Amino acid sequence: METRRSFIKKTVLGGAALSAPYIDVFASKSALNSTAPKISLAQWSLNRAFFKGELNAIDFPDIAKNSFGLNAVEYVNAFYKEYGKSEKFWNQLKGKANAAGVKNLLIMVDDEGELGNPNNKERSQAIENHYKWINAAKLLGCHSIRVNAFGQGDKIELKNSLVDGLGRLSDYGAKENINVLIENHGLHTSDGKFMTSIIKEVNNKHLGTLPDFGNWCLNAKWGSTQNDKCTDMYDPYQGVADFLPYAKGVSAKSYNFDANGNETFLDYGRLLKTVKDSGFIGYIGIEYEGERLSEPEGIKATKALIEKVWLNLD
Template sequence: MNTSRRQFLGRLGLVTAGLGFASSGSLTAGSRAKFSFDISLAEFSFASELFSGKMSNMDFPARAKNEYGITILEYVSGFFNNKHKDPAYLKELKQRCDDLGMRNHLIMVDGENLTALNDTARLKAVEAHYPWVDAAKFLGCTAIRVNLGDAMAMLSGKKEEGTPAELATAAVDGYGKLLEYAGKAGLNVIVENHFGVSTDPDWLVGVMKQLKAPNKGLLPDFGNFCAERSKPETMDIKGFMATKCVKEHDKYEGVKKMMPYARGISAKTHQFDARGNDPETDFIKMFKIIKDSGWNNGIVGIEYEGGLMREMGGDMAKPTNDEGIRKTKALLERVLQELG
């Protein structure tokens, strides 16, 4: 692969790391009968501004608090610009958070393939995640979020190598090794339904059942159950965002299956109707499923992606980043009023 293509795929990978077309909460019932959760903000909600340079990773804590009154943060690895091993950089970021009274919840890490079938490549991927565990620990996070699957294969229009069973075996090994390292640091490593085989909730649950580590877990994402997309007409970000989902797992059944292992929720949104509801996900229906599972007093992250689709995909019908974050927050607050 030539350098320019590799750079493009890397950037596209960061875009789709959160793109949903495509706190750690208690794993058991909460101690209080009242259904409740805290609201965090996922950095990917500002993706278009971060990609364009209008905003930096250092700006994230202040914007979350000052503009939206949110004090719990979910970072994205790509927006650290490879400075996650720089002590001075991490110290400055942590100081900014401390000064603002922020709570660093997790880092969404989109790294090398933990399910690589090749033993050497898989171990290399595991070790490449170690510095992210260290950075998360320093920042006071409770977890890092990882992927189980080959994102680059999907972005290149290829199928993942291996059968679901072979990939599950590789995942238990690679993810298991990372859990062991993170456990020593007192951190959780949670998996999001995201690419390829990991969009299948039954596959994810099957992997979880094979691991005994107490710091394992899942991060159900409302928008990432698409198992197959149409082929992009152009190999660029705009082309990918124009693709359609042609095969999708049922999101409500998917979240229900994932909830016994959930250590957080990713409330993904792209657009809203005139009443402020998400036309893609019935939030009341979804949160009734979450409530009925016994999950309580955890963290639900706002991950608004319509702004990226607007600014980089040309879909001007989508709200801006600011509008989308505010509407998602209002929707979650309404959920708490109705179900709490």
């Protein structure tokens, strides 16, 4: 299986109330009372098929709708590298999504440099490298891009660099009305309190989070907690609780399932209760990353589990 650095290594939530500035991003107040969860599909769930060329990336909206009955999608920039600056391509992809009745939510951005690089020149280059994806997100009608908040140095130096890098990128995003979302992706990015302290210091409503059910490993880049092999893990329930007040999406990571359709490593009941109790009204994105089931089977199993658990929560 290819992975998400080049392409990312294989990759679990306590409650919190959403702050008012973030509510309007997702839906009207009436949606808060809806009994059914809003579910989207993260493109990474089909990464093997896309990397092998078995699926065409421009067909992703149709695949989400026709194969899985999902009407919202989250793109991964790795499948569109050659089109980063192509306005024609993004308009074409938006047309495909519109024709399928699919909502474009965000683009997950990897391999564009460290936004917390201590070297000013290299950090500035990383910031500029992300501009094209903000532009693409705007053309697609997305609300956000997801970034990696990696960097170097001790906690003080790292924080200063990230405040600058994420702050400047968020300023650019604000001009285009596109949010910049931090995902827990290992090392310090999986330290919920550290990352939210950066968000507070930046103090830009366009800087938020995309909490992932997995990826809470503090001593491994990308933070995979699959198979319980992490030796230093931030408490996942605390981590999601830390991130939820700033969340503009939630990534429902899944790996494997038992005979009853429950995730074997992640407590979906506890995770989704944390999300629901927080008042979150955005989309919950399926991100299947397992190997026992095929990608389509894993997506369907995750969708069924989210729906079953959500409807049985208090």
